[in-house]
Amino acid sequence: MPKNISKEKSINRAKTTVELVVCAIILGTSVFLGKSCFDRIKVVPSTNKEATKIEDIEIPDASDVVDPNKIVFAATPISTKLKFSGNLILVNNDNQYYSTGNENLVSIMEKNDETGRSSFIAVDYDYTILEQVYEPLAKMVDDWYDIYFNDTLIVYGSYRSNEFQQQLYDQFTDNTSNDGEAPIVARPGFSEHETGYALDFSETAGYDYQGTGDFLWLNQNCHKYGFVIRYAEDKEDITEYRYEPWHFRYVGIPHAKYMTEQNLCLEEYIELLRTSYNYNGEHLKVSDEYGALYEIYFYPSDDAAEFTNVPVPTGVKYDISGNNVDGFIVTVHVNEKTEIGNENLSVTTSPYSFAATTAADSSAETTDSTTETTIAY
């Protein structure tokens, strides 16, 4: 029996050993599988954890930083009369130009001499333009000249006094029968040439600039310098002028760029700003090809008051122009930070311009004008 028992025992022991070995194998395999599975599980959430971590770090970081592009506006009193001045004034058959009698004019030829330029000429030294328009004009023509080496461009129309516009108008109406077509010479008081912001080009040989050939570049690229072709072929119904490929009007770079891209004439652009980009609503955002960002909005003039409180940015440069209709257009130079009190870039708000008078009393003021840079026409 004991033998049998011990035999049975040894069989049982062997069984147990086999069972143990099998168990060990199963356990080992399970542990291995379990571990690799665990490892795999561990990898997935750890990646997630990491991603969450980055997000968690980024969100508070971003909210901690004060938005550097946030512009703070403050109302500043602007002489209400200045709605008749500035690079965005609309002058056409319905909107008369009220001369200050103190336009800051420079002789184009004198400036050419001073700056050593010979890429273009004006008819003579009496041809003047607003000082702020000269550089953009000269830069545009220089860049064009560097491509075509064409020295036949001439400025044959620029600033005109009201009296000279009258002469031209009389001459034109005497010599032409009324053919029902849009005018080619504006009534005195209604010509952009009286503002000093407009100029006409000619080819030296023949006064017939068409903006074609070498000159096409000027008509296609003028917006980069702040100019628009004021009387476009497809806008005759709105401008009430025939196509004038030679007539360039300075409005400023962001405005010229937007108008050109959107195919808007000045009438349409001024209307768009008045109706869709009021200060209290959305502002128009324009970026130019030089990387500058602009924010543009309209603010109505308070015609009953001497001053209009126009909201303007603080610590950021801006310029302001009247629209010659019913208010002001503020152009914020978003990337140009500056000291407080130093923001206003516009020529129209200089003390010189604050003496601006309307057409009704400008003749009385003219004799008082002692501005040395002004050249009488």
Ligand SMILES: [Zn+2]
């Ligand atoms: Zn013209």
